[in-house]
Amino acid sequence: MSSFNAAVMYGSLARSQLAIVPLAALALVAVLFILWRRLAGSRSCEGQTSTDRHQYQSGLKARTDTPLPSTPATHSDASLDRPKLPCILEDDMIKLPKQPYDVFLVLDVEGTCVQGSGFDYPNEIIEWPVCLLRWKDKNSRGKARVLEVVDEFRSFVRPTWRPQLSPFCTTLTGITQEQVDAAPTFPQVLQEFRTFLEKNKLIDHCGQRLVRFCFCTDGPYDIRDFVVKQCFISKIPVPVWLTWDVMDVRRVVGEWHDFTTASAECRQVGAFPLPRRVVLSIPRQLHALGLEPFEGRQHSGIDDTRNICRLVVELARRGWKLQPNTSINPNRRWPWMGKRGKVLEEYYS
Incomplete structure (x- = not known):
């Protein structure tokens, strides 16, 4: 072979070897990328952004506290029909949402009833218990997680339309x-309660709100139904401060439970299993949040109120944003309503 041909062959070989180098580098990068994707897939909870993690329903942001001991699911359908929600990171446990309200008034009224009556019955309020919650640690940015009970109000109420309680009502409450x-x-109790609000600097003597406060009830019925009915029977307008902001705690616990059971696919976050379509009574809500059982007597207004307080305090501790979710129509009417506060007896003779 001539020296010229040898040089040409050597040059071609060198060029081919040089061409292999970038190809080998690309192959190495591809292998490393695949390995990284597999590793990231096994830790998918850690690869999400804070923006994508916590948007849930109407702009609510939820974050959990330190994880509770996990409880194995006892209902095979507990996670069915749940929205696919993103996971929660460990570092989010110290990030809290801005809490827009300063005070929470937890209310659970008791009313007259007869066996078999539903929510359309003209109930009269016979117990008005309220617990007042304030933040202990709210900072200048409005972030907080510790609520405490600072005052209580309780009064029984004398009914006027049907002053005699049914045996069923006495047994229940x-x-x-x-x-x-x-x-x-009831009008006298409302006046006493207004004095309680003024004493705690929630409203002024004209009834104007001094701080942002929100009523908290178990279900939407206490103010939306019972108060509106009672004010009609008592022939008084619904106080404006009772129609401002109301949070249905039962609904919030349900939202929290849906969120956390869906997130449990990524990490256990302390959501205890509940059967589908179950009525979230106060004891079941306490169970869902991993709290101790109901304390006191169920359907005692003050005991119900104190246990609802425990739910609100725990939701705050877990970093859930507490805000209204129930609208109140003070002019709502039922078929039994006559003129000027009269209950039409033909409905309940």
Whole structure:
């Protein structure tokens, strides 16, 4: 072979070897990328952005506290029909949403009832219990997680349309005829409660709000139904401060439970299993949040109120944003409503 041909062959070989180098580098990069994707896939909870993680329903942002001991699911359908929600990172446990309200008034009224009556019955309020919650640690940016009970108000109420309690009502609520006979009427109780609000600097003497406060109830019924009915029977307008902001705690616990059970696919976050379509009574809500059982007597207004407080305090501790979710129509009417506060007896003779 001539020296010229040898040089040409050597040059071609060198060029081919040089061409292999970038190809080998690309292959190495591809292998490393595949390995990285597999590793990231096994830790998908850690690869999400804070923007994508926590948007849930109407702009609510949820974050959890330190994880509770996990409980194995006892209902095979507990996770069916759940929205596919993103996972929660460990570093989010110290990030809290801005809490727009300063005070929460937890209310659970008891009303007159007869066996078999539904929510359309003209109930009269016979117990008005309220617990007042304030933040202990709210900072200048409005972030907080610790709520505490700072005051309570409780009064029995004397009914006027049907002043005699049914045996069913007494058995259900534990409220006796003697207690309501000695109690003030509803307009008098409202005046006493307004004094309670003024004492705690929530409203001024004109009824104007001084701080942002929100009523909290178990279900939407207490103010939306019971108060509106009672004000009609008592022939008084619904106080404006009772129609501002109301949070249905039962609904919030349900939203929190849906969120956390869906997120449990990525990491256990303390959501206890519940059967589908179950009515979230106060004891079941306490169970869903991993709290101790109901304390006191169920359907006692003050005991119900104190246990609802435990739910609100725990939701705050877990970093859930607390805000209204229930609208109130003070002019709502039922078929039994006549003129000027009269209950049409043909409906309940």
